[in-house]
Amino acid sequence: MSHTDTAILTASTADLTRAAAMLARGETVAFPTETVYGLGADARSGPAVARIYAAKGRPTFNPLIAHVRDVASAKRYVTWTGTADRLAAAFWPGPLTLVLPLRADHGIASLVTAGLDTLAVRVPAHPAAQRLLALFDGPLAAPSANPSGRISATTAAHVLDGLGGRIAAVVDDGPCAVGLESTIIGLEGKDTTLLRPGGLPTETIEAVLGHSLGRRDQTEALTAPGQMLSHYAPAAAVRLNATAARKGETLLGFGAMGCDLNLSRGADLAEAASNLFAHLHKLDQTGRPIAIAPVPNTGLGVAINDRLRRAAAPRDR
Template identity: 55%
Template structure:
């Protein structure tokens, strides 16, 4: 692996303005960033990740004002942005005329997923560049998302410069919500629980139908996959690595516990890091304990089901 290129904010911003890629931290996972208005730069994201071109990207903004220059905000969209930005909420909205985003960033759709990340380095980078940054997770397409700079460096063999912001505090990607008039549709479960959105808006959040057209990141059936085969809601067997949750019986093999106390927020924070660790042992299979489907458990189970799905 090549030695990582240490970056500060000014150096990272200069690379992005020049059309280069830079991986940077957010509160959810590390993103692989490019100038969202530069088609060649955005194409290099797809090429570097090996990402299908029909899979759109989330565009990160420095603030609500930047986001409003790109998309049309209804009163409901603005309510959500003001309540949860900066934070792990991506809103899928109609593009504004004259938005200037590269068509490849939106996969040719007339909508775009926008968010304002809640990480000081990400916000500083966005302000320094003055640009919206297209940034999917900084990993080879379909593989485990990175929650540390070291995981980014390992995933891309040190070929992508990384702005190191330490470990991500949420550990799973943002929740993606599409707004259709007064209807809220969750396209991807994430680090913001549906119940929180419902509490703020007083509206029921619907879930996108299984097999719905891909209109946002994270909707492909196979995603977030380790090299090892995964068995969900399982009891570990000889030869397995074991991903436990809550109080569990001792296991003689390799194991990690997402949260021994059964804390779903801690489990979400540990999910990708522990899957990286277990996968790195060379285990052929990973058995995963049952996870409650409530609160952040919805996002955790979503990632686990996609990680265990047949590879596309």
């Protein structure tokens, strides 16, 4: 497949209908969500899901999120709970993923769950994603639409830069508003556990629940997407907590400071989250190492720092 073999579609009804038909044939289609662009395939088809792993170069022990239209659709695949009801009522559609036990009759391909007996599921808020799910009328496995371990895509151009020629199509509906992947909450048994911080602040979730979330032991096996130590990484080396650039580096700033690019000059964490991956893409194109200024570790800053730590983690080169 050449780069031009990846079709670029709009969010028109005609193009979304075409995208849904591609998905029904077992092809992979990237589409926007409010968090990042996802690479979608029919979550019920092993061969279709295998095309996601092949396109991304993603290890098959790393599970995927299934995107569905609504709560009723989610209940077809997972065992629902009262806590899930409260969280879905408060935050769906939106940047929250729930990990719940699979139903006996779920029909989800085992590649989606990486062989686990749980499924990560969410209802995206993006209008194009909602319309695509309605036209497809089924669950879409959809990790971020980028090569495995690299910077997540927040525009269709990012998708094409990383996956052009490897996927059937991308639906271009502009940049993603949130800019960070969803927050993932595990709801196995009686525990309510933060499995990955993301676009919905932990404090907001805890306010609805009325109690603190448990925390995952980082030494445990992978139980949800986005838990690998090295992830969301530019090709260039990344240095954190920088107050100035060293020789040869580019500097990604936060707040009032001199830098090459600034996540938010006004120190707004929502703006910083929205800009994070797009700015990393821009700086990575320079080919120079990237130094990154400190970001407060509160609210959305928790998720931003999670992504930055993984981007800076040691990795094979």
